Amino acid sequence: MNNEKSRLNIQSFLMITDAQSRHNRTILAVIGILSIAGAVCLVFQSAHAQREQLTRADSLSQPAGPTQPKKSAVHLYFADRNNYYLMSEQRVVSHSGDSVDYARSIVEALIKGPQKSLARTIAAGTELRAIYIIPAGVCYVDLSQAVEKDHPGGCNSELLTIYSVVNSLILNIPEIKWVKLLIGGKEVQTLAGHIDLEFPLEADMLLIR
Numbered sequence: 791m792n793n794e795k796s797r798l799n800i801q802s803f804l805m806i807t808d809a810q811s812r813h814n815r816t817i818l819a820v821i822g823i824l825s826i827a828g829a830v831c832l833v834f835q836s837a838h839a840q841r842e843q844l845t846r847a848d849s850l851s852q853p854a855g856p857t858q859p860k861k862s863a864v865h866l867y868f869a870d871r872n873n874y875y876l877m878s879e880q881r882v883v884s885h886s887g888d889s890v891d892y893a894r895s896i897v898e899a900l901i902k903g904p905q906k907s908l909a910r911t912i913a914a915g916t917e918l919r920a921i922y923i924i925p926a927g928v929c930y931v932d933l934s935q936a937v938e939k940d941h942p943g944g945c946n947s948e949l950l951t952i953y954s955v956v957n958s959l960i961l962n963i964p965e966i967k968w969v970k971l972l973i974g975g976k977e978v979q980t981l982a983g984h985i986d987l988e989f990p991l992e993a994d995m996l997l998i999r
Contacts, residue, residue, distance in 0.1 A: 859884040862892065864962045866899055867998065868908035869950045875999040876911075876950055876957060879904050889965045893929055894921050896958050911954035913940035919975060927967035928990050929959055935974045941982050948982040953994050960993040968992055 862885065865878035883895040897918050903910035917934040924930070941951065956969040968990035971981070978987055 860887045862962075864896060864899075865958070866896065866904075867911075867954050867957045867961075868900075868904040869911050869947075869954070870999065871907065871909055873909060873947055873950065876954060876997045877908055877999055879906055879908055881905070889963055890921060890923055892963055893923065893931075893959055893966065894918065896962060897921060897931060897955060900954055900958055911951045913937055915940055919972075923965060927965060928970055929963075929966040929968070930970045930972060931955060931959070932972040932975055938973050938978070938981055943982050945984040948980070948984050949997070952981060952985055952987070952991065953997050956991045957993045957995075957998065 861882050863880060863882050866881050867876040867878055869875070870877050881899055883892075883899055885892040885895045901912050901914075901916050901918065903912075903914065912933075913936050915934075915936040917936065918931070919934055920930075920932040922930050937951070941948065952971065955971065959966050959969050970990040971987050972978070973981070980987055
């Protein structure tokens with residue numbers, strides 16, 4: 791009887807031990823599967839992150855496409871045939887959209903002269919050396935010395951040359967409130983001996999017809 795009980799106890803113990811062993815193996819297998827799955831997920835996440843970084847780097851390295859120039863209708867002011875007043879000639883100029891580039895286009899168009907029946911106000915050999923706008927609304931226009939050297943002279947002619955530039959800039963570009971003319975990179979007292987250029991100038995509507 792005792793032997794039978796001992797045998798049954800041993801069998802029960804072995805069955806319990808085997809069940810626990812299978813349970814432990816199952817837990818270990820689950821843990822192993824989860825660990826492998828987690829590692830695979832990390833690998834995929836890392837690869838995805840690398841692809842995103844490469845895509846962003848590639849997009850940044852790609853050169854930007856050419857910017858289409860902006861076209862604006864402007865009124866350029868030239869002298870009338872009798873050289874008494876300024877009259878407007880409507881023109882379309884191309885620029886980048888930046889106010890300084892817009893102003894440059896206007897002054898360069900003035901230097902090229904009118905396309906219709908008006909008279910030029912700036913000597914043909916003049917060059918625009920530099921142009922910039924400060925936050926206070928003053929536009930500095932630096933013209934080459936040809937504007938002074940080749941000027942025909944006379945008070946009225948000088949007046950029309952100066953305000954051809956001043957009015958064309960101020961009346962077309964809202965950011966510009968005053969214009970300061972420079973010649974050869976330097977401040978000058980006058981262009982041809984009559985009109986004071988020491989300070990920035992406002993538009994003069996009385997000269998326009």
